[in-house]
Amino acid sequence: DIQLSQSPSSLSAYVGDRVTITCRASQTIDVYLNWYQQKPGKAPKLLIYAASYLQRGVPSRFTGSGSGTDFTLTITSLQPEDFTTYYCQQSFTNPITFGGGTKVQIK
C-alpha cells in the first residue's frame, strides 16, 4: 500500500499568514494526488485535484504543487474559515489512501 505522510500534523498561524502543508508518498504517484479540507462535523471538500488543479469554486489562495513523491498545499493569506483540517489522498493505485491530516489552528 502507498503511505502518505503529511507534515506537520498541526500548525498555528495568524489570519493573513501564508502556510504550507507537505504530503510525501512512499513511492511515486506521478500527479495522482488530491487535497481536501474538512471542517468539524462536516464532509470533506475537494480543494485540489491532480496535484495542482484548483477545484471549481475554491478560492485562488489555495494552490497545490508537486509530482512524484513530494507535494505541497499552500494557503496564501489565511482566512478565518481556513482554520480546520486538511488531508491529501492518492488515486494512483488501490487501495486509495489518505494522509493522516494537518490541523491548522489559529494563533
Next chain:
Amino acid sequence: EVQLTESGGGLVQPGGSLRLSCAVSGFTISRHWMAWVRQAPGKGLEWVANIKEDGSETEYVDSVMGRFTISRDNAANSVHLQMDNLRAEDTSVFYCARVVGVLISFAGGIVSAKSFDQWGQGTLVTVSS
C-alpha cells in the same frame, strides 16, 4: 443542486449486519464510479470501496474484503453498502462520494486523474455490545 444523502447507520452488536444507502439527486450516478469512505471518531479518512458505473467492477480495502459489499441501483440513483460480520473497529462515520475523472496532460500524454468531488453528510455506524 447535487445531493448525496446517506442513511442506515446506527448501533449494532459485533458480528451483526447493517445496510447503508446513499440516495443521490442532482446528477445521474450511471455516469460515475461511486465510493464509500469512512472516518473513525477523531481519526482520519479511510477509503472503503468503489463501484464502477455499471456495477461490473468493485474494489475494496483489505480490512473489509469479504465482509462488505458495495452495490448500486442506477434506476433508483442510489448506492448501497452491505456490511456483515461487523467489528468494533468498523465504528465510523460512513460517507458516500462521487468519483470523478478529469483528463489532464502529464508526461507527454493525457491521463485521467480521479478524485472524490461530491460527498454526502455521512451516517454514523457504531459497533458495540
